[in-house]
Amino acid sequence: MQSTSRNFKDNAHKALNDATLQRALLNVKSGFQENRARTVAGLPEFERLRDAGRDIKNHVLANLDFYLERFEENVTANGGHVHWCRTPAEAREKILEICKRREAKTVTKGKSMVAEEIGLNDYLEENGVEPIETDLGEYIIQLRHEPPSHIIAPAIHVTREQIAVDFRREHSDLDPNRRLEEPRDFTDEARAKLRDKYFAADVGITGANFLIAETGSTVIVTNEGNGDMTQLLGKAHVVIASLEKIVPTLEDASTILRLLARSATGQEMSVYTSFSTGPRRSEDRDGPEEFHVVLLDNGRSAMLGTEFQDMLRCIRCAACMNHCPVYEAVGGHAYGWVYPGPMGSVLTPSLIGVEEAGHLPNASTFCGRCESVCPMRIPLPKMMRHYRQREFEKGLSPQKARAGLSVWSYVATRPKLYRLATRLASGLLGRLGKVKGRLTTLPLAGGWTSVRDMPAPEGKTFHDLYRDRQAAKGGRE
Amino acid sequence: MAHPQPPESDPQSPSAPTAPAKSPRVGLFVTCLVDMFRPSIGFATLKLLEDAGCTVVVPAAQTCCGQPAFNSGDNKDTRAIATQVIEAFEGLDYVVAPSGSCAGMIREHYPELFADDPAMAQRAQHVAKRTYELTSFLVDVLGVTKVDAAMAGTVTYHDSCSGLRELEVKVQPRRLLAGVSGLSLTELPGAEVCCGFGGTFCVKYPEISDKMVTNKAEEIVATGADTLLAGDLGCLLNMAGKLKRLGAETKVRHVAEVLAGMTDTPAIGDPAASLPNKER
Numbered sequence: 001m002q003s004t005s006r007n008f009k010d011n012a013h014k015a016l017n018d019a020t021l022q023r024a025l026l027n028v029k030s031g032f033q034e035n036r037a038r039t040v041a042g043l044p045e046f047e048r049l050r051d052a053g054r055d056i057k058n059h060v061l062a063n064l065d066f067y068l069e070r071f072e073e074n075v076t077a078n079g080g081h082v083h084w085c086r087t088p089a090e091a092r093e094k095i096l097e098i099c100k101r102r103e104a105k106t107v108t109k110g111k112s113m114v115a116e117e118i119g120l121n122d123y124l125e126e127n128g129v130e131p132i133e134t135d136l137g138e139y140i141i142q143l144r145h146e147p148p149s150h151i152i153a154p155a156i157h158v159t160r161e162q163i164a165v166d167f168r169r170e171h172s173d174l175d176p177n178r179r180l181e182e183p184r185d186f187t188d189e190a191r192a193k194l195r196d197k198y199f200a201a202d203v204g205i206t207g208a209n210f211l212i213a214e215t216g217s218t219v220i221v222t223n224e225g226n227g228d229m230t231q232l233l234g235k236a237h238v239v240i241a242s243l244e245k246i247v248p249t250l251e252d253a254s255t256i257l258r259l260l261a262r263s264a265t266g267q268e269m270s271v272y273t274s275f276s277t278g279p280r281r282s283e284d285r286d287g288p289e290e291f292h293v294v295l296l297d298n299g300r301s302a303m304l305g306t307e308f309q310d311m312l313r314c315i316r317c318a319a320c321m322n323h324c325p326v327y328e329a330v331g332g333h334a335y336g337w338v339y340p341g342p343m344g345s346v347l348t349p350s351l352i353g354v355e356e357a358g359h360l361p362n363a364s365t366f367c368g369r370c371e372s373v374c375p376m377r378i379p380l381p382k383m384m385r386h387y388r389q390r391e392f393e394k395g396l397s398p399q400k401a402r403a404g405l406s407v408w409s410y411v412a413t414r415p416k417l418y419r420l421a422t423r424l425a426s427g428l429l430g431r432l433g434k435v436k437g438r439l440t441t442l443p444l445a446g447g448w449t450s451v452r453d454m455p456a457p458e459g460k461t462f463h464d465l466y467r468d469r470q471a472a473k474g475g476r477e
Numbered sequence: 478m479a480h481p482q483p484p485e486s487d488p489q490s491p492s493a494p495t496a497p498a499k500s501p502r503v504g505l506f507v508t509c510l511v512d513m514f515r516p517s518i519g520f521a522t523l524k525l526l527e528d529a530g531c532t533v534v535v536p537a538a539q540t541c542c543g544q545p546a547f548n549s550g551d552n553k554d555t556r557a558i559a560t561q562v563i564e565a566f567e568g569l570d571y572v573v574a575p576s577g578s579c580a581g582m583i584r585e586h587y588p589e590l591f592a593d594d595p596a597m598a599q600r601a602q603h604v605a606k607r608t609y610e611l612t613s614f615l616v617d618v619l620g621v622t623k624v625d626a627a628m629a630g631t632v633t634y635h636d637s638c639s640g641l642r643e644l645e646v647k648v649q650p651r652r653l654l655a656g657v658s659g660l661s662l663t664e665l666p667g668a669e670v671c672c673g674f675g676g677t678f679c680v681k682y683p684e685i686s687d688k689m690v691t692n693k694a695e696e697i698v699a700t701g702a703d704t705l706l707a708g709d710l711g712c713l714l715n716m717a718g719k720l721k722r723l724g725a726e727t728k729v730r731h732v733a734e735v736l737a738g739m740t741d742t743p744a745i746g747d748p749a750a751s752l753p754n755k756e757r
């Protein structure tokens with residue numbers, strides 16, 4: 001996917017001025033935050049589970065090669081294939097090759113962020129294979145020719161009214177006066193439209209929430225059942241997954257599953273948790289004839305051993321963005337690439353470079369709410385700060401800010417000079433704001449006063465007043 | 478112009494009943510914003526600490542905790558500033574700041590700054606362990622249960638992010654406010670959501686910051702409280718600035734001012750003349 005992360009500020013400006021989007025974003029709060037809070041409150045061992053989840057993933061990351069090889073062995077033993085792909089291009093080509101071999105005209109797809117990451121749909125279309133998204137949210141944005149704006153609710157930026165317009169336009173064979181208001185109306189209509197496609201599809205492509213080393217299984221969680229149809233009804237099932245999705249055992253997957261849905265949608269479990277272990281066996285009633293796992297690296301192995309390794313614990317639950325006030329203000333598209341919100345502000349610079357995505361780790365107040373809800377205890381603000389350090393060291397941060405900072409640091413490390421500077425500033429601003437108690441415009445502080453007033457200083461600094469007071473008392477310590 | 482007069486602490490005033498027998502030597506970390514914008518908060522802090530039986534020292538060699546540099550990725554300058562703070566405060570029993578953000582910086586981040594310098598890391602650790610946000614120091618360390626203050630009216634409270642999530646400051650200010658006679662607290666929905674200040678964030682991304690502080694201001698007004706309190710001046714300047722811009726009547730003060738009974742100064746962003754009678 002092409003990035004527009006460089007234009008974060010413009011993207012954010014547009015998003016903030018888009019009234020429809022702002023209305024849609026209200027759902028983040030009511031839909032996700034409250035549900036998560038309620039479900040988490042109902043599970044006394046939630047905090048202990050978070051520790052356990054973190055430990056499982058830390059162990060995996062320390063032994064990644066071992067578990068990936070175990071996984072491959074077991075997939076192969078089950079009659080499937082693992083394809084190791086370093087780059088998005090390699091992964092795309094491998095998937096196309098499988099589709100071509102099966103002479104696929106259409107492929108059904110379950111929701112996969114990694115497929116977005118490698119730009120799979122466009123590539124398949126360019127090469128004569130029609131991808132059909134089967135997750136309702138993905139289906140909606142495919143109709144709208146938009147990328148997802150959220151990692152578990154890809155169409156959260158769209159209002160129901162907009163979806164109704166899209167459905168009437170695209171499903172022109174249906175009764176134009178039908179009701180399209182409730183979620184159920186949309187689900188039923190999409191389901192009816194998709195039903196035949198499942199049977200016509202030659203290949204089903206899904207992502208994976210987990211890869212299980214001990215069994216060679218892949219796991220997806222869905223609420224619509226579309227994933228099951230996708231992976232069972234195609235002649236070949238292709239799983240596209242990034243390599244950090246691996247866990248050692250079924251037991252480990254269940255531990256993390258207890259965290260996943262609670263953190264994501266506030267459900268105790270998703271409606272469907274589906275395990276795929278190899279292709280159909282002779283005694284099986286159904287299932288795909290071929291089973292492939294396309295394992296993507298795309299820069300992740302380079303994060304191992306760096307200050308960004310912890311990010312690879314991420315299970316894509318979206319709790320961080322669901323609780324992020326910046327995400328809530330601008331929505332997911334403003335971030336400019338596949339992964340939005342706090343996890344994207346760390347992952348995006350890791351995968352496409354801090355030169356391209358430098359805004360993202362800066363566009364945070366470090367309020368820390370993301371870290372406080374992250375089921376895998378990923379220290380997101382700390383890693384964003386690490387990126388700021390890299391930008392500073394590489395001279396990527398804006399020249400004006402750097403110059404200002406260096407003057408400030410010079411003064412701040414010289415207390416006497418600092419006293420003088422603050423005395424002057426406090427006195428001047430105090431006089432300017434004396435009548436109103438605040439300043440409505442202030443040269444060089446446009447970033448502040450363009451949107452809010454600047455309360456005026458009281459006029460003298462604490463240290464001056466304190467010195468006077470101590471002098472009156474006879475001596476300062 | 479009417480400067481707030483620094484109050485003389487009254488040796489006769491009843492100190493908190495639970496004050497430790499020995500008077501701890503507490504270094505007041507004033508914070509750069511309090512120093513420059515609102516010394517009243519510094520004097521309120523001083524009074525609260527002295528009333529609780531502390532011997533308060535204000536080291537002259539302090540400026541800022543270094544967050545502007547730290548959060549801009551400039552670790553070298555941050556270390557220089559941190560070193561200055563460590564040197565100024567390391568001889569004292571405690572370091573107390575009327576800010577969760579600056580206390581959090583010293584407590585949570587100073588040690589990691591010196592990961593490559595074991596000797597400094599140890600000194601940083603020493604200071605970090607002794608550093609507290611004001612209300613948490615009063616309640617958690619000194620065991621203060623009641624302050625001697627009165628303020629008529631309804632207040633609401635915003636939990637500033639660093640204090641809340643780095644230092645677990647949540648119940649302490651509320652516990653102390655409960656003892657202020659005449660005061661009632663109406664909780665702010667979304668009290669734990671960031672106000673959009675974020676240090677340099679608010680000037681680097683003013684539009685996003687605006688959206689956040691506008692939401693916050695609307696929620697504050699909707700509580701109907703006549704005064705907004707919080708424990709961090711950065712957030713208070715941001716929220717007061719927005720409330721003023723929106724023409725809201727809500728007064729804005731640092732919690733220390735109320736706890737110290739020092740509400741005779743104009744509220745944040747207010748001119749001296751508009752001082753409401755009930756606060757006189």
Ligand code: SF4
Pocket residue numbers: 263313314315316317318319320321342343370373374375376377378
């Ligand atoms: S960073 Fe944490 S909260 Fe965010 S998506 Fe990943 S696991 Fe979930």
